[in-house]
Amino acid sequence: MAMVIEQISKRYGELCVVDRASLDVSDGELVVLLGSSGSGKSTILRMIAGLAVPDEGRILLNGRDITRLPPQQRGMGFVFQNYSIFPHMTVAENIEFGLKIRNVPVSQRQARREYLLGLVDLYGMGPRYSSQLSGGQQQRVALARSLAYEPPVLLLDEPFGAIDAKTRIQLRQSLKKIVKEVGVTTMMVTHDQEEAFELADRVAIVNKGCIEQYGFPNDVYYSPSTQFTADFVGDINFFEGSVLDSSGECCEIELFEGIPVYRRGRYPFQQGQRVLYGVRPEQIRVSLLEPENYENGINGTIEKSMFLGDITRYSIRLADNRLLDVQVLNYLFIDGMVMPYELNEKVWLIWSQGSGIILADEAHPAFVSNL
Amino acid sequence: MNKETYRKRVSGMLPAGFLILVMLPLLLLPLASVFIYALKGGLPKFASYLVTRDVLFALRFSVIIAFVTAGINTVLGTYAAYVLSKTRFPGREQLSIILSLPVAIPNVVVGTSLLLLWGPIGLFGQILGPLGIQPMFTAAGVLLAHIFVTFPYMLGTIKPVLDDLQTTYEEAAYTIGASRWQAFRYIIFPALKGGLLTGALLTFAHSLGEFGATVMVSGNLRLRTQTAPLYIFSQFEGGNIEAANSVAAILAVVSFILFSLILYFAGRTRIKEERR
Structure with a gap:
């Protein structure tokens, strides 16, 4: 019924x-x-x-x-x-x-x-x-x-x-x-x-x-x-940012220290509006190579590595001293597709411009969080 | 057996030995003396004391009063326990304490207060007197006193069982479609069975031995309101110690059987609870 x-x-x-x-x-x-x-x-x-x-x-x-x-x-x-x-x-x-x-x-x-x-x-x-x-x-x-x-x-x-x-x-x-x-x-x-x-x-x-x-x-x-929902239903890295441009089919956001990230899709944000940008750990890949121009990317240094069975979780220190969490499927290491990363190794964190979420920052503007 | 084993066994038995030593003059010897005095003149004499009209009446009267008291308090006590355990209202804790008070109040005081309320000069007595109703110094008065004095025993046995009974059993019954009565009959009552039996036996045993309140409200009228404990008291006062001890021995045996049953049912209820 x-x-x-x-x-x-x-x-x-x-x-x-x-x-x-x-x-x-x-x-x-x-x-x-x-x-x-x-x-x-x-x-x-x-x-x-x-x-x-x-x-x-x-x-x-x-x-x-x-x-x-x-x-x-x-x-x-x-x-x-x-x-x-x-x-x-x-x-x-x-x-x-x-x-x-x-x-x-x-x-x-x-x-x-x-x-x-x-x-x-x-x-x-x-x-x-x-x-x-x-x-x-x-x-x-x-x-x-x-x-x-x-x-x-x-x-x-x-x-x-x-x-x-x-x-x-x-x-x-x-x-x-x-x-x-x-x-x-x-x-x-x-x-x-x-x-x-x-x-x-x-x-x-x-x-x-x-x-x-x-x-x-x-x-x-x-x-x-x-x-709350984003955080409750799974792990997510949240960053504070401001909208540079959301007039077209892609929203451009400036994160800390002027790093631009892009999110495909139409968003109703105004230029300069404070937003929260979130990306889930499994959406990010770790690479030694720079991102392509159709991808988002930030570089950082591997600070912590946690073996969790099917995945390894890395905490990566970014340029502005924030930590960002990513996870890598362990079978990639076993099959030799990816070499395991060392602590203190400099890497790129790359994710698709089709992933990530943008929410209006209704909390106080100084909010910055990661896992 | 070597010396060490022997010493261990003896030291293991010491606490029990000390307990018996302390309890002997306090509990065991007085009980034993009742039987010794009762059987002093031999079994035929012992039996002859028990078949007098007064003794037979006192025993029968005591058993009837205890039986009716247990019956009434089973219903009243269970209802009170249910209300106190399963409903929420202001003053619930205070009411719970008040209903358990008869255990703390001396029974003679209970008897006096009943006399003051129901007696010829009491509030109820003055209303009922002109209607020809006078409960004091009758079986009804004795029953009133016994209900009052033994009420907390049933309440005290049932309430903890109800407190421990998860509310979700009752709620599950309601969602399944059971009415309040059906939930009580099929779900709560079976869980209370052991407690009800234990509580009823406890009430019965206490009623059977009740003296303080009974002596105040009954008037100790032979062949009318004299219970077995009152008979024992009267015989002692009159110097007929063997007759008193014969009835006392019978009461002691009945009490022993009742408490064995209480322990048995309480143990069975506890095992069932643990299995849940």
């Missing part, structure tokens, strides 16, 4: 936890609310489930206003971070609970339970108790239980939060497969950007109770609308 959230807010005393958040979710879509702890993302989910009531705004399910309905009448599927599998019930009883209280006949309940156990890959585990299951299995039971009564929307509150990294990756893949197979509209909360990008049809970035940006993962990552 399609869902629309219109300008919902929630306050606890003086503290505004959710501030006029709006979202629209299409039928069968998987939307992820991505934000740090305390950003208000779980409160949004709880308001959708009916476990918290918004102070302002509306929640519409297929056009019907459900803002004031108690959770029982919404019938949302909700998977809690701690799973909350009822400990005195078996897996089968947990899954059937929603059907039991809806007075579904036993034979239908059993059939649905068996289908769901198969769906979440827990076939034959019906007689077990939650204490006999691993974290991943409990999470699957919680998912099956919340899908049993065919909810209009499935809500997942940090469902992989308490699971080890390896199992988490497996569960992510199976979760996406399951919700797409069932076709249920899904909203999930997480603080893990990798998880969000892997699962989401669309991502909403939540910061201080506000939706900072809502869009496709690719757009959010490569075209972030705020500095």
Whole structure:
């Protein structure tokens, strides 16, 4: 079912936890609310489930206003971070609970339970108790239980939060497969950007109770609308600069010490306007050769090198004493395509004029940052 | 066994030996003396003391009062624990302390206060008197006192269980579609079973042995309001020590059985909690 959230807010005393958040979710879509702890993302989910009531705004399910309905009448599927599998019930009883209280006949309940156990890959585990299951299995039971009564929307509150990294990756893949197979509209909360990008049809970035940006993962990552979003969804080097020219199909910006960088595309900036220019570490390549005239480039000295398995991360000291981070895929060194760089080696940092982001510098003009 | 092993074993047993030495005059010998005096005249005599009309009434009355008290406080205590644990309102902490006060107040004071409220000169007593209702010095008065005195035991057993019970269980039940009653019946109540049994047994045991408040509100009327502890007291006062000890021995045995059951159920609840 399609869902629309219109300008919902929630306050606890003086503290505004959710501030006029709006979202629209299409039928069968998987939307992820991505934000740090305390950003208000779980409160949004709880308001959708009916476990918290918004102070302002509306929640519409297929056009019907459900803002004031108690959770029982919404019938949302909700998977809690701690799973909350009822400990005195078996897996089968947990899954059937929603059907039991809806007075579904036993034979239908059993059939649905068996289908769901198969769906979440827990076939034959019906007689077990939650204490006999691993974290991943409990999470699957919680998912099956919340899908049993065919909810209009499935809500997942940090469902992989308490699971080890390896199992988490497996569960992510199976979760996406399951919700797409069932076709249920899904909203999930997480603080893990990798998880969000892997699962989401669309991502909403939540910061201080506000939706900072809502869009496709690719757009959010490569075209972030705020500095927070750019920083939250991945590593990025930000520089303060001023616009030299943005009248044509390319925006020219002067960074520190008069270094010009170019960004292809039309931008609505005025000449001389203060801006923040950001470029992600993986967009920069390290080279001993000067950049071509269709590329951006700055030179610097390698100050720090960190081996991180698949990549090596270099911190490079620029001419004006700032540090800039880049990362190089290690297979390039292994295959002899690129020679490993030495500390204190002078190198060029080169990136495409089609990459990098430009944001209006609304913070104080002295802002300069890198990772 | 070599000397070193022997010394280790002896030194290991020393703390336990010291504990028994201290506890012997404090707990074990007084209990033992009850049985020694009760059985002094032999088993037939012991039995004969127990089948008198007064003893049978006192024992039956005590058990009925304890049973009804446990039943009422199971409901009241569980409700109070639920309200204090699962709802938020101003003064919640203060109310929690007030409801636990009967443990801290001397039972004689409880009896006096009940007498002052429900007795002929009390606030309620003056209203109820003209209607022909006089709870003091009747079974109802004894019941009132026992409910008052033992109320915190059920509350104290159930509230920690509810406090530890994650709110998300209840919330999960609501989102699944359960009403408040269904959430209580299917989710909360099963989690409380062990605690309810422990609390009920604790209430029953305390009610069975209650003396201070009972002596004030019952009037100690034989064959009407005399509980087993009051009977023991009366017999002691009258110099009939063997009769008093016979009933005391029975109460001690019943208490021992009850506390064994309490420990058993409390242990089982703890194991279940740990498994979760």
